[in-house]
Amino acid sequence: MAAQPIFILREGSKRTHGSDAQHNNIMAAKAVAEAVRTTLGPKGMDKMLVDSMGDVVITNDGATILKEMDIEHPGAKMIVEVAKTQDAEVGDGTTTAAVLAGEFLTKAEELLESGVHPTLIASGYRLAATQAAKILDTVTISASPEDTETLEKIAGTAITGKGAEAHKAHLSRLAVHAVKSVVEKSEDGKITVDIEDVKTEKRPGGSIKDSEIIEGVIVDKERVHTAMPEVVKDAKVLLLSVPIELKKTETKAEIKITTPDQMQLFLDQEEAMLKEIVDKVIRTGANVVFCQKGIDDLAQYYLTKAGIFAMRRVKKSDMDKLSRATGARVITNLDEIEEADIGYAGLVEEKDVTGSRMTFVTGCKDSKTTSILLRGGTEHVVDGLERALEDALRVVGVALEDQKIVVGGGSPEVELALRLKEYAATLKGREQLAVMKFAESLEVIPQTLAENAGLDPIDMLVEMRSQHEKGNKRAGLNVYTGKIEDMFENNVVEPLRIKTQAINAATEAAIMILRIDDVIASSGGARAGPGGMPGGEMPEDMM
Template sequence: MAAQPIFILREGSKRTHGSDAQHNNIMAAKAVAEAVRTTLGPKGMDKMLVDSLGDVVITNDGATILKEMDIEHPGAKMIVEVAKTQDAEVGDGTTTAAVLAGELLTKAEDLLESGVHPTVIANGYRLAADQAIKIIDTITISASPEDTETLKKIAATAITGKGAESHKDHLSSLAVKAVTSVAERSEDGKITVDIEDIKVEKRPGGSIKDSEIVDGVIIDKERVHPAMPEVVENAKILLLSVPIELKKTETKAEIKITTPDQMQLFLDQEEAMLKEIVNKVINTGANVVFCQKGIDDLAQYYLTKAGIFAMRRVKKSDMEKLARATGARIITSLDEIEESDLGYAGLVEEKDVTGSRMTFVTGCKDSKATSILLRGGTEHVVEVLDRALEDALRVVGVALEDQKIVVGGGSPEIELSLRLKEYAATLKGREQLAVMKFAESLEVIPHTLAENAGLDPIDMLVELRSQHEKGNKRAGLNVYTGKVEDMYENDVVEPLRVKTQAINAATEAAIMILRIDDVIASAGEKAGQGPGGGPEGPGGEMSEEF
């Protein structure tokens, strides 16, 4: 009898294996890297992303672009993870990490076609990454936490190319001042920075120059009643996570009222109960109340009569920031309030900011909370500035924690590439080939910087290699002049962790994709999709219409 085929997968499932699976995944990952490649560097272009609801995002931030893109291919998703991790860990260098991962896979494909086994390539890449981290440590520059000028340069480098260059000095100053104000130094001298202590409140209208730093918390809300005081000095602050209104019964209840007197008694009883709740708030001695839930209209009247500044529907994140800033506890039961649960602020004030009211809580005791009021011409401008400032805050925080920086402009990548080629020559076996390819991959960063600036990438790479061979370890590409110059003197510096994290994340993702030799997609995929959720077609390539 002829051998019967054995089916182990459900009907409709699709499977690609061997070189086809590797090729598909590599092609998808490369397509994602190519999508963000043109945004790299100060002269990088922007992307306009329109979601299904028609909301528009204009950015050249790698992590934002990849987050907003609706990517389905699992191989491509791994490159998105690289950018997300880079963003979470450092805040900047997301495009660098994605582009580097794509280039590592491109070079690996050359080796696969030459007959080198994926495991050998993976081992070679790991050796190269470990060696790269050791090499880059030798070209770092120490940065003192007290050296605010260097911190401003780091912030300015992160902001450059994000649509805010004309005001980068002002934004850099804001970022450094905000981060240094929330930085905490432990007994052993180690500095930790929690960026969550910095609240950025965006407000379209006005100029970027009008952006300011506030030593306290800004709440984008106004008091519940216009007759309440606008300004409260020496504020005793009560934070409530329970509503100041009557509780509804948890079980279904029915009240039968048969006479008008009973109706009046019912209303009087409701009012008395509400007054009792409000009296509990008044008796705490608080003159400012921030409530996470609702405040009944009648309760608003009683609070106004007592001269209390009250606000309702305050976001949970804002409540937590107020608790940290003022020392108040967030109360979940009105029966258990003590005077020690109240927080303190020197001033609580409601102000008009471009036609809408905002509340400023300042003068807090031992506060580590800082807010930045970010202004800009239009909503999209403010959104772009917010992303740029977010990156600046993160990199300054990382620089304060590590106190180690490197120059930019493709300089570290060229130095690493040259030194890794020397290291490859000391290796025996096929890993040498993988290390050489890793070294070549690093050159994609200066190559792309030159390309995006409209310069000749080959000429620039030759000049960069020449300068580094002469011992100019800080020589990088100045995209404004089109020349190879000392990047430290050009104030292009970034934290060491930006580079080490990018190298590690890109290497790990490339190795993971290389080691996949089988893709099994369950049945029930949408029409027109290939194995693994990617579009069908040559090599499972992604559509370039982003």
């Protein structure tokens, strides 16, 4: 009898295995890394991303580009995850992490073609990553939290290349001031920084140099009634997460009214109930009310009559910041308000900012919340500024927490490449080859910096290696002069965590992709037919 073929996969499912699966995944990951490579460094180019709705984003931020690219290939998605992790952990260095992951895979592919097993490559890469962390410790510089100048240099490095160089000094000062104002110290002296405590509000119009820091909270809302006071000094702040309006019945209800008198009685009763709710608010003694829900038109009239500044539909994130700034508690029941629930602000003021009204809450006691008002010529400029400032805030926070920095300009990567090659010579077995390739991969960063600046990458790399061999561990590429210089003197510094996180995340992603030798793509949804295998839907062009 002829052997009958056994089908274990659903009809239409695709399976790629062995070297084909590895090659496909590596190709996809390399393509993603190549897409962001031209954005690396101060002279990197920008990408214009247009989504399905026609909205335009212009940026050279690696994480933003990869997030907006809407990537489908599962192998490529792993590189996107590297950038996302880097962004969440440090805030900057996303392009570096993606480019490194792509280069690790490029070099690994060379080893695979030479007959080195993926497990041995993975083992060698892990050894190299561990050794890299030790080598990086030898080139770190201590940064004191009191050293504002160095912190401003760190912020400036993060902002460089993101379209705001002309106002880099001003934005760096804003970032450092904002982060320092939300620093919290534990009893053992450990510093923690929650960047969520820094609120960024953007407003097109004016110049970038008009951007300012506000010691307090900016709420992008205006008073509910124009007759309410515009300015309230010595404000007693009440935060409500309940509406100042009548509740609707939870079940369907029908009220039968047969005479005009009954109608009037119903309206009078409704008004009396609303007045009672407003009276509860007035009795608290608060003269500023921020409400997360709605405020009825009639309630607005009563609040105006009482001289209270009120605002409705305030975002929950803003309510949390107002609570931290003023010391007020967010109230969920109007019948149980105590004096301790009321917060304080020296000044609550509504101002006109380029044609729209915003509310500024300042003069708070022991405020742990700061706001930055960003200005710029157009909406795209302000959006770019916000992304640059976000990176600056995050790296300053990381530098304050770790108090360890390294120089930039490709300097740490060249030092790591040289020392890892020395380390590889001490190893036996095929892992030595993987460590050597790992070392070579790191040189992609200085090479890319040179390429993006229009310089010769080979000449620059040779010169950098020469300087590092002489013991100049801070020698890096100055892309503006095209020379190899001391990066610390050029104020190009960044937190150590940017480098360690980028190398570790890129290594783990590369290892994960290398270890995949079988890709099974289901033809339908998650539920397969009899004898089939579950799996998500995957487009044809993935394989």
